[in-house]
Amino acid sequence: MPSKILIIKPSSLGDVVHTLPAVAAIRDANAEAEITWVINPEWAPLLRGNRDINHVHIFPRGEFRGLGAPARLLPWIRETRRLRPDVALDFQGLFRSALIARISGAKKILGMSDAREGSRFFYTQVARVDRQEHAVDRNFKLAEAFGASLRQDLRFPIPTGDQPPRFDAFPGFVVVHPYARGRNKSIGASVILELCSALAPARVVVVGKSGRRFSAPENCVDLTNQTTLLQLVWLLRAAAFVISVDSGPMHVAAAVTTNLVSIHTWTDPRRVGPYNGAATIWKNGKLFRVADLESATDLRKGRKFLREDVGPIAELALRAVAKQPLV
Known part of the structure; x- marks a missing residue:
């Protein structure tokens, strides 16, 4: 069994939500593994308290623009290279997400058959998916290709959230x-x-x-x-x-x-x-x-x-x- 697993799903909000049950299935199949999720900083709070993952690796995409981009990008690349996972699962299916998997030094990279922008050239294994299926079902296909089993009781570990200041929950x-x-x-x-x-x-x-x-x-x-x-x-x-x-x-x-x-x-x-x-x-x-x-x-x-x-x-x-x- 792999000891280090990298989940790549940087954005966006709905897509991150759709990936949660697949990652939960991966955790159930790899109880002792160290699971890291690559995610944009604006969506990282959605993973607060998520027991299915061990670490969050921030992908600050917005910082990698403009004249100062190389100076900010190179330290991030060095940090990403230190991840060295046994396997990376690219749930995003874009060139940049597949490149992140390659930069991480993953021994194996899994992705889906509907991936775009040439990202499939980075994959060592491709999960066959139907583009007409719901995103949750497509993500499960990738988890299944990695050996996870599907459960009837899906797990969406959404945090409880923070009550807005001066806002009363009652009346309804x-x-x-x-x-x-x-x-x-x-x-x-x-x-x-x-x-x-x-x-x-x-x-x-x-x-x-x-x-x-x-x-x-x-x-x-x-x-x-x-x-x-x-x-x-x-x-x-x-x-x-x-x-x-x-x-x-x-x-x-x-x-x-x-x-x-x-x-x-x-x-x-x-x-x-x-x-x-x-x-x-x-x-x-x-x-x-x-x-x-x-x-x-x-x-x-x-x-x-x-x-x-x-x-x-x-x-x-x-x-x-x-x-x-x-x-």
């Missing part, structure tokens, strides 16, 4: 995450206001990162651009219900709660939706349980999420809020 509240980087995936201000109105008098907490602004009504707490990653995790855990567009925070929510609606405007929820059979999907004006997606049709078609789509989702959220303790 609904988290709305309306922002995403992908084109046409975000929800506009008018729809956010419609959600707040439909959920009143319940508290609505809007989270995420965006340059957009809206005038928050009385029952809405606007924490846009005001939370750390761990504070966001805490809010997603503590919420009575989460309404989110297809995004990294949505995947965190799917790992910690079943009270979730994931809004998919143009993306296929079978490939990039929540990996949680009890969660709910909005697609093309309809609501589906994730467990029922295989029998759903026209999931590749899409349209915007509109104000008239708010009502059924608000009803689900209000039912969850009504079940929360009053004190």
